[in-house]
Amino acid sequence: MDHHVKTAKKNVIKFILGIKLKQLRKKSNLSLKELAEKSGLSASYLNEIEKGKKYPKLEKINAIADVLKVSADHLSSTKLGKSLHPLTEFVESELFNKFPAEMFGINDQDIYDLMSNSPEKFSSFLVAVLELARSYDITVDNILQSVLRSYQESYNNYFVDLENLSLQAREEFGLNENNFTSSQLKDVLIQKFDYVIDEESLSHHEETKSTRSYFKAKKGKNIFLLNKDLTEAQKKFTLGKELGICYLGVRRKQEGAIDFAQILGDFRASYFSGALSLPAHSFVKDLKEVFQNKSFKEESFLSLLIKYGVSSEVLMHRMTQILPEYFGLNQLYFLRCTNDFEQRPNAFKITRELHLAQMHAPHGQRLKEHYCRRWVTITLLKDLAKKMTENKNDVPLLGIQRSLINGQNVEYFCVSIARPSKIMPETNSCITIGILMDDYFKRQVSFWNDESVTKKLVGQTCERCNIMDCNERAEEPTIVLEQETQIKKSQFLSNLVKDM
Template sequence: MIEEEYIRLIFGLKLKQIRTDKNLSLFGLAKITGLSKSYLNEIEKGKKYPKRDKIIILAEAMDVTYDQMVSLKLDKNLAPIGEILQSRILKEIPLEIFGIKESNLIDIIAEAPLKVNAFISTLFEIAKHYNLTRESFFLAALRSYQEAHNNYFEDLELQVEKFAKAYSIDLTKKLKLEDLEEILTEEYGYTINNEELTTHKELIYLRSVFVPKSKTLLVSKDADISQRMFIYAKEIAYNYLEISERLYTFSWIKFESFDQVLNNFFASYFAGALLIPRKELVKELKVIFERKSFEAANFTALIARFTDSPETFYQRLTNILPKDFNLKNIFFLRFNYKPERNDFQLTKELHITNLLEPHGNENNEHYCRRWISIKTLQEIPFSKESHLFDSQISSYNHTDNEYFVISSATKDPFRSGYYRSIALGIMISPHSQSKIQFLNSPDIKKRRVGVTCESCAIADCAERAVPPKKLERKLRNEATDKVVQSLMEKYS
């Protein structure tokens, strides 16, 4: 059933639409119905829903049927608003986490329905054009939520410290798999099954499934230690934080609601904070940041000090750097790659403070091959190393922005024949240079980069995958416009 609030709003929108079609002002409608102008105004804003006798009066005054007045169907001009109200999407996304009251949003819709309708229609068209799914919409909302909080959540950090104290866990030492497994089985009554998943070919890419009824955690026997650590830590988070609206599979996921998306993030954040404790990481980072030169070996040793998963480590940096070093102009990227296809897919991104380059594109354009994250991905299939690390200063040719970027490439832990790279970029500025001493070092290699080959102006680029078609089209249009303007002046 549609909520009463939405029924009131739809009725109000319809009343206002019919009234304006009849060229009636609120004052005029009040005069011919005998109803007060303020009362009619509250109806149109969705504040009140009239009783049957009042609806009959309104219908007769505007020469429409009673059924037409009470129908929830809006004409084509307002249909998208009706769709979004009846879809419950406003209920699925907890607007309060963005500081928005649903009542305020409804007031905005009621105040200018045609403008809001045009905006909603535009969003729908963009979504269809780029084939955005419901899951994509939820994940975009989650990224916005993370970015609004600089991806740092103090309450979850404190919960991890409370948990560690309650279970006598020493956060200065690297956790052991056995410690987490014991908590799951002894404290939370879990049964862990390592065989079932491998008997189903359809689940070849799954690492875990949780069956809540029997508290059975099915874990793939192909899952490595770091994957198991993260899976166990997330399950502990769901229980310790008392989260019931949750996901049950990893790494393939199916979202039923935005609450599941948000709670999955909370559990993942807790897991990362438990596996890589904040205070210990901050202490180690300060040592590295105070050095005058950047040594790759020191950084990879730091990753290994906490985890076997570069992705978990880089994700944790996106929590720590904004909070403890006030480095908020950072980005996180994850690329997937299959050599046979020569296709680089951006599968995860996060931008703190600014929408920094690079960011995802939906036009299937070719990402710049000069990025360090692409370079490491191209090299890892032929490397004897299981973890290929590199760094550079990326100087974007179309802006004055420069970023210190680190990247780790490994085999994709979830798909055979695939590889992935994780990249973290820090904008170079006087502030970041004061926090990270080695950013001033001339020894760090620097490269001019673009965003996509199609829009890049770097001439004679040996790494270019395709011609700069988008840029060429833009330049042609500019040249055309220049000549047209000159003709306008000549014959004016």
């Protein structure tokens, strides 16, 4: 058992004792001062016990138990009553022990204090939260990923230390040209970090043919399996991320493990890889040229993929880092949406998202509702599925759209790129970046009013959309209809009482 786990268990024991002591003292109608006088202990010491900060020796537990007329075993046991059991469940949970509260200026003691001030109310609150989590199938990993997104948003998704380290690595390893290759990264890992890289094994086995990479330290060597069926851009990103893990000294994310340090390390290594391929000074210059055009030029945008040798996902995600810092465009979102066009052609799943400054629309949801079919993201995926069915075309499709959000009076300029997966042939993915079209955006981006760009009124999901004449609808507006029925019922009841 490691030191962190031992400390966590000790803290739980102290917390439970504090809760029980406070409950029993109040049940006996004793103030801290009165309990102190009767037990021979100081009021300040008893207060520290109730807050979960101290754990008394056995003779002091006996003295307290005698005053409260309970056994020492009952007082010191780690069992709480039924109404407070959720507190025990929470403080012993994987979520509580792995949640990085310190990132938000909160420590475990702050949470213990909050719970001990009103344990019954906090317990009821926990029951409600846990029920919601179960209803929406929210896991600890989902919550930790949300913490990571909050961390990114708090820094506007731009990290100066990683920018500087990526430039330093480019210089140190001779990766100064815009489009260095995956082979160059392989050489760096082999020569500088004792890697043995195998590009054959993963693609030869059915169980691993959709796995991008796998790492194992073995006998002083770093064994790295890389799927040979990845595109050059994907290999470049994957190897750049591996270099980031070594260069930054971050913790590697293990398959199936739930640990925020690993999740954060994985993010930092990914950021490093993107910055390595798309250095800010060069990429900013290129984006300025794109934004100065009076009309959106598809070829200018797609040419950046070739110039830097990156995938559409790396390019678009890098934009979420550069646009807030260098262009002041921080009202934006990033989405990755996937579609199994062979087995489930009408099912679309958001597998990655980032929202800066606020939660934008569209966004992911776990309600099993149908995303609005008017999104450019889904339009492109449907178009790509048709092309794949006809001729297996793997050329990326680019789409742009001005999306006016139904009922919100806000508009986003959306750019999407859809393409098939090399290692999962039945799956297509689409990457979208949407930027709020406020006055500042219009001053920064000259093509904002390009008349060739499609304008569409869009919603979040079909079930919640009140655009009744929508031809793209995949499901009836069930939630809207339920709400309308409830409003009519309330109005009828109000009028019924009024006439009495």
